[in-house]
Amino acid sequence: xxxxxxxxxxxxxxxxxxxxxxxxxxxxxxxxxxxxxxxxxxxxxxxxxxxxxxxxxxxxxxxxxxxxxxxxxxxxxxxxxxxxxxxxxxxxxxxxxxxxxxxxxxxxxxxxxxxxxxxxxxxxxxxxxxxxxxxxxxxxxxxxxxxxxxxxxxxxxxxxxxxxxxxxxxxxxxxxxxxxxxxxxxxxxxxxxxxxxxxxxxxxxxxxxxxxxxxxxxxxxxxxxxxxxxxxxxxxxxxxxxxxxxxxxxxxxxxxxxxxxxxxxxxxxxxxxxxxxxxxxxxxxxxxxxxxxxxxxxxxxxxxxxxxxxxxxxxxxxxxxxxxxxxxxxxxxxxxxxxxxxxxxxxxxxxxxxxxxxxxxxxxxxxxxxxxxxxxxxxxxxxxxxxxxxxxxxxxxxxxxxxxxxxxxxxxxxxxxxxxxxxxxxxxxxxxxxxxxxxxxxxxxxxxxxxxxxxxxxxxxxxxxxxxxxxxxxxxxxxxxxxxxxxxxxxxxxxxxxxxxxxxxxxxxxxxxxxxxxxxxxxxxxxxxxxxxxxxxxxxxxxxxxxxxxxxxxxxxxxxxxxxxxxxxxxxxxxxxxxxxxxxxxxxxxxxxxxxxxxxxxxxxxxxxxxxxxxxxxxxxxxxxxxxxxxxxxxxxxxxxxxxxxxxxxxxxxxxxxxxxxxxxxxxxxxxxxxxxxxxxxxxxxxxxxxxxxxxxxxxxxxxxxxxxxxxxxxxxxxxxxxxxxxxxxxxxxxxxxxx
Amino acid sequence: xxxxxxxxxxxxxxxxxxxxxxxxxxxxxxxxxxxxxxxxxxxxxxxxxxxxxxxxxxxxxxxxxxxxxxxxxxxxxxxxxxxxxxxxxxxxxxxxxxxxxxxxxxxxxx
Numbered sequence: 051x052x053x054x055x056x057x058x059x060x061x062x063x064x065x066x067x068x069x070x071x072x073x074x075x076x077x078x079x080x081x082x083x084x085x086x087x088x089x090x091x092x093x094x095x096x097x098x099x100x101x102x103x104x105x106x107x108x109x110x111x112x113x114x115x116x117x118x119x120x121x122x123x124x125x126x127x128x129x130x131x132x133x134x135x136x137x138x139x140x141x142x143x144x145x146x147x148x149x150x151x152x153x154x155x156x157x158x159x160x161x162x163x164x165x166x167x168x169x170x171x172x173x174x175x176x177x178x179x180x181x182x183x184x185x186x187x188x189x190x191x192x193x194x195x196x197x198x199x200x201x202x203x204x205x206x207x208x209x210x211x212x213x214x215x216x217x218x219x220x221x222x223x224x225x226x227x228x229x230x231x232x233x234x235x236x237x238x239x240x241x242x243x244x245x246x247x248x249x250x251x252x253x254x255x256x257x258x259x260x261x262x263x264x265x266x267x268x269x270x271x272x273x274x275x276x277x278x279x280x281x282x283x284x285x286x287x288x289x290x291x292x293x294x295x296x297x298x299x300x301x302x303x304x305x306x307x308x309x310x311x312x313x314x315x316x317x318x319x320x321x322x323x324x325x326x327x328x329x330x331x332x333x334x335x336x337x338x339x340x341x342x343x344x345x346x347x348x349x350x351x352x353x354x355x356x357x358x359x360x361x362x363x364x365x366x367x368x369x370x371x372x373x374x375x376x377x378x379x380x381x382x383x384x385x386x387x388x389x390x391x392x393x394x395x396x397x398x399x400x401x402x403x404x405x406x407x408x409x410x411x412x413x414x415x416x417x418x419x420x421x422x423x424x425x426x427x428x429x430x431x432x433x434x435x436x437x438x439x440x441x442x443x444x445x446x447x448x449x450x451x452x453x454x455x456x457x458x459x460x461x462x463x464x465x466x467x468x469x470x471x472x473x474x475x476x477x478x479x480x481x482x483x484x485x486x487x488x489x490x491x492x493x494x495x496x497x498x499x500x501x502x503x504x505x506x507x508x509x510x511x512x513x514x515x516x517x518x519x520x521x522x523x524x525x526x527x528x529x530x531x532x533x534x535x536x537x538x539x540x541x542x543x544x545x546x547x548x549x550x551x552x553x554x555x556x557x558x559x560x561x562x563x564x565x566x567x568x569x570x571x572x573x574x575x576x577x578x579x580x581x582x583x584x585x586x587x588x589x590x591x592x593x594x595x596x597x598x599x600x601x602x603x604x605x606x607x608x609x610x611x612x613x614x615x616x617x618x619x620x621x622x623x624x625x626x627x628x629x630x631x632x633x634x635x636x637x638x639x640x641x642x643x644x645x646x647x648x649x650x651x652x653x654x655x656x657x658x659x660x661x662x663x664x665x666x667x668x669x670x671x672x673x674x675x676x677x678x679x680x681x682x683x684x685x686x687x688x689x690x691x692x693x694x695x696x697x698x699x700x701x702x703x704x705x706x707x708x709x710x711x712x713x714x715x716x717x718x719x720x721x722x723x724x725x726x727x728x729x730x731x732x733x734x735x736x737x738x739x740x741x742x743x744x745x746x747x748x749x750x751x752x753x754x755x756x757x758x759x760x761x762x763x764x765x766x767x768x769x770x771x772x773x774x775x776x777x778x779x780x781x782x783x784x785x786x787x788x789x790x
Numbered sequence: 791x792x793x794x795x796x797x798x799x800x801x802x803x804x805x806x807x808x809x810x811x812x813x814x815x816x817x818x819x820x821x822x823x824x825x826x827x828x829x830x831x832x833x834x835x836x837x838x839x840x841x842x843x844x845x846x847x848x849x850x851x852x853x854x855x856x857x858x859x860x861x862x863x864x865x866x867x868x869x870x871x872x873x874x875x876x877x878x879x880x881x882x883x884x885x886x887x888x889x890x891x892x893x894x895x896x897x898x899x900x
Contacts, residue, residue: 687841689834
């Protein structure tokens with residue numbers, strides 16, 4: 051059996067290297083037209099292959115190639131990194147001259163057909179789901195925490211019933227184990243992670259890429275379960291409107307405004323200024339427990355970025371961002387009486403400043419070669435009063451990275467070499483106990499990519515970083531893909547990760563309870579292995595296209611900071627993992643075009659997450675083992691109306707031992723399962739769009755989310771046992787206006 | 791919820807059982823993706839137009855329209871008012887001046 055499998059694998063590996071022997075050869079030359087030199091320049095290492103076959107060659111030093119002739123009418127593909135592919139129908143084996151056109155950027159191939167709002171590339175060896183603007187607009191509103199509503203891969207849920215803090219889960223694990231990036235710069239790290247999702251306004255985003263599993267070593271050692279990368283609207287891009295305005299209002303009086311202006315100077319400089327503000331100050335207490343259902347919230351968010359393109363070989367970007375966010379919640383109290391000993395009040399403020407710079411150098415004669423430099427500096431100030439518990443922190447970070455990218459001989463062998471440095475200074479105070487954590491982490495990495503045509507790709511990388519406290523961190527990672535056919539792709543990934551935990555900040559919601567927080571030992575860095583498989587099949591039923599995608603991922607922790615709510619009811623213990631901790635995630639997703647402009651997405655996910663709590667292996671609390679999603683999108687033929695409907699089913703979740711509520715008794719061991727339904731309608735006018743919709747249409751809420759809400763200062767108060775929606779049905783309206 | 795499903799159903803039926811339509815192909819002066827987007831969007835708001843698609847390679851707009859509500863000449867005039875030529879008709883100069891940069895190469899107003 052094993053031998054058979056081995057033989058099959060061996061056969062597969064040999065067979066796509068084998069070249070059929072045919073006497074007739076097709077010879078030709080591949081060049082590019084160099085505008086500055088007014089002449090053709092040969093392209094070395096370009097891929098030349100027959101479409102839907104395994105026969106391919108590379109051009110030599112002067113751009114010449116020779117490939118066995120495949121018969122009249124065969125299609126020949128010529129591709130090269132940095133250039134647009136060319137496909138030619140070959141009639142006879144006479145000498146062929148091919149001029150490739152440079153792609154302005156590495157764009158996906160332009161297709162006439164309307165693209166889905168979520169796409170999975172067939173070229174990328176990583177398992178990446180791309181959510182483009184159409185998908186982002188489906189969300190009610192206005193920030194990253196809501197953008198995943200129509201996506202099955204990422205769950206977003208409230209962590210407690212008072213602060214409004216949200217947590218994402220990827221592959222069944224908390225968002226602290228995935229890496230959030232903005233344009234490939236790690237962002238919202240450490241203390242910013244808690245509210246960071248709400249600091250990225252929806253209308254600023256161009257697209258979101260979700261990478262599942264171990265990513266590239268180029269982005270650091272931190273991501274365990276995957277990466278979420280945000281691309282903002284870019285000033286240099288034509289499709290970005292010159293002016294954009296979005297107004298949004300909810301029946302609960304939440305109002306938001308998003309706007310941006312773009313300006314192009316000469317041909318080289320361009321800039322964009324973006325602003326976001328939201329304001330919510332209505333007191334809502336539908337469950338009549340004396341607490342705000344949602345905290346009051348005020349946010350101001352400003353972003354200015356610049357782009358410089360020399361027109362030849364230099365491209366530079368830099369930008370500045372400023373965020374001020376305030377949340378006020380907890381027990382409802384008179385305006386003139388804010389005595390924190392009388393009322394349980396939550397007061398959270400975030401102030402954040404970011405600056406970044408990027409400098410890219412390309413080599414016009416060598417389109418496969420480039421140098422990229424990134425610097426980013428952030429300052430974050432978090433002040434949180436949650437009842438009588440207090441966590442204040444200031445974090446300063448510096449991030450620097452340089453990457454050199456080139457090829458060995460031809461573009462079948464690409465490599466990246468990089469150096470980086472990460473500085474983190476965290477000064478915090480937990481219940482008036484100050485501490486300082488300073489981290490210096492210089493590092494370097496190397497990554498090699500082997501490609502065989504567009505069929506097989508293998509990326510292997512390793513990075514070494516030196517941490518001032520934990521010494522050497524070695525991170526090996528590998529991923530790849532194999533196309534069985536053009537439409538059937540297998541991807542795999544595996545790799546290690548390393549992360550320094552922020553015990554309080556990572557678990558800030560735990561403060562919203564009278565449970566004692568006890569750090570049993572000093573937290574050690576968290577280390578884990580993650581490996582996974584993905585199989586994607588594209589197909590068409592008549593003229594309707596569909597995709598089916600199956601994922602299987604596993605995370606095994608070597609060390610993890612365990613937050614133990616099982617062992618004792620009135621104490622939350624923090625200690626290092628002693629035993630096993632792992633997460634197994636399986637997902638199947640179907641995207642199907644039912645007819646023109648009508649699409650359906652069906653998905654089912656199973657997450658098994660377990661860890662060792664005080665010697666016993668237990669299911670991780672507050673994780674829905676089963677989850678299913680259905681999304682239907684419909685657009686009228688003239689594109690004047692858009693409809694979107696989402697139904698999510700979330701299975702039961704394991705709960706921990708908690709206090710007995712005097713009125714409502716003990717919590718059960720498992721939460722009930724529930725449905726959440728959202729819908730949206732958009733009407734497109736000639737110069738603007740209006741939209742309206744409703745979230746949580748079924749109005750399903752967790753009753754009594756707070757245990758002993760009437761006695762917040764007693765020893766048996768807990769607002770952290772939240773398993774379902776805390777907000778009821780919401781109805782909203784909005785307007786979008788843009789000038790191209 | 792029920793209402794929404796009904797609405798979707800209703801829209802589906804109305805678009806399936808649509809009125810008598812004619813097809814018109816107009817040569818026009820499109821140059822880039824932005825021109826294509828502009829014509830397709832703006833033209834879709836003209837009376838009687840069911841759908842329209844711009845082909846950048848052939849520089850043609852294929853328009854499906856309701857013959858009871860509009861006619862080929864009205865459609866051509868509508869295209870010129872967006873800022874592009876339509877068969878023998880020249881682009882409206884005022885509209886042309888407002889087009890995105892890549893659609894405004896000199897000589898393309900006719």
